[in-house]
Amino acid sequence: MATIIDINEEKALEVKDFEFTYASADAPSIKKLNMPIAKNSITALIGPSGCGKTTLLRSFNRIHDLYPGNKYEGEILFKDRNILTAQEDLINLRIQIGMIFQKPTAFPMSIYDNVAYGLRLQGIKNKTELNDRVEKALKSAAIWKEVKDRLKHDANGLSGGQQQRLCIARAIAVEPEVLLFDEPTSALDPISTAGIEELIVELKERVSIIIVTHNMQQAARVSDYTGFMYLGELIELGRTEELFVTPKEKLTEEYITGKFG
């Protein structure tokens, strides 16, 4: 019943017959889901609350594994391997697939140390290399000018929008191949939101992006592909301009025209 378009471009990720069940739940929250994610483009996941979009997003870096008892079935292919196996090196996976959260999560340390954190975790100690990569990441996240004179200051002194850009800088400093955004602007004002959206679009040259959003306009503004999820299933995946103008599925049409949500 679902309408899922074929993607001719190279794929960053491919979800195959994926099911996810939370530890406390009897029934799976995501059911038999199939979905390609195009490389170097932005895929938005939309749908009403509880549809499973964040659950799906959090499966890509297996952050669900922090809480015992959650169960994956099926496959998520990344670089020709299924990342859902028990042998998967989660630390390495999370370096390659980064994540930005729905609220800014500056660590209780300086601005510089925040961005250097992921690099230091990988054992990079060389001062010059750290300095270069921190600067590069802050520049890519369009926050360098604002913070270059106070890199040693506590990151919690920044505004919400600046903190979120700092978190993006921190995530791209380790040079991931995929970035997952979990409603990255839901805690921000409209101006900061516009800044983050612009940044996300710029980043797709270097990384493949999946973004979960409550905001359909945001999906329409930034993404190349949009997936509409409902009750744990992917109802429709299409090119963004087509999905919003000529949805193939009735449910999609009802959702984007505001009949439910």
Add this chain to the structure above:
Amino acid sequence: MNIFIDKFFANTTKLIAIAILLIVAWIFTVLFQHSMDSIQAFGFDFITDTKWAPNLEKFGALPAIYGSVVSTFLAMVLAVPLAIGVAIFLSELAPAKLKSPVGVSIELLAAIPSVIYGMWGLFYFVPIIRDIFGGVGISMLTAGIVLSIMILPFMAAVTRDAMNTTPDILKESAYALGGTKWDVIKDIIIPYAKAGIIGSFILALGRAIGETMAVTFVMGNVHKISADLTQPATSIPVTLANEFTEADTDFYYSSLFELSLLLLVISFTIISIAKFYFLRRKRIA
């Protein structure tokens, strides 16, 4: 009308807050008044003199001060790493099945009256220390260990609570960058909970330095400074608990009051320094 109620409420709470300051000042004044005889007679020598001989009317407080400081220091050195370990286990590592029973038993331990720690220390712990380290078993070391056991549950429980306030999303962010459990504990959770953790240490320190019952049983009330921790010693509260009933002269009585004044000053100083030193950085909310 509403404004009146607000004003009334504000003034009542203000009064209560000021009462606290007055009580502190009052305690200081009373202690000071009763110490006057001793202060005038011995002056600064009271603090530096090591001889405490009531029958000769000689009162030097240094052994008691030394005992208070050293036993508290020992207790903190032993208890702090254990408390952090227990708290890390309970907040981050323990399986859900263990978390709650162990957590509750720690809170129960924290509620045991200190006299019971003292009795347990005297009848169970003193022989063990005697067998292992020699001496009579009643000693500075025993006092330090009993004190550390006494303050450990409180420190562990409060430290755990402080660590539990770390938002999941902050921990997840560190995991999402490729952090291990150990990385997240040392770089995120402990720095985030730092103010609460240190607060619990300061409160425990305050409790240890003034603790009377638990140490009176196991310390010995011997006014001697010895570098050997297995020797009996005394502390300010131990001296006060043991000797007030025997204070038959005015000087003796007044000297004991000066001791208690010293204890108050030492507690205030240590806690102020600890607060200033560890909590001067703005708390990260």
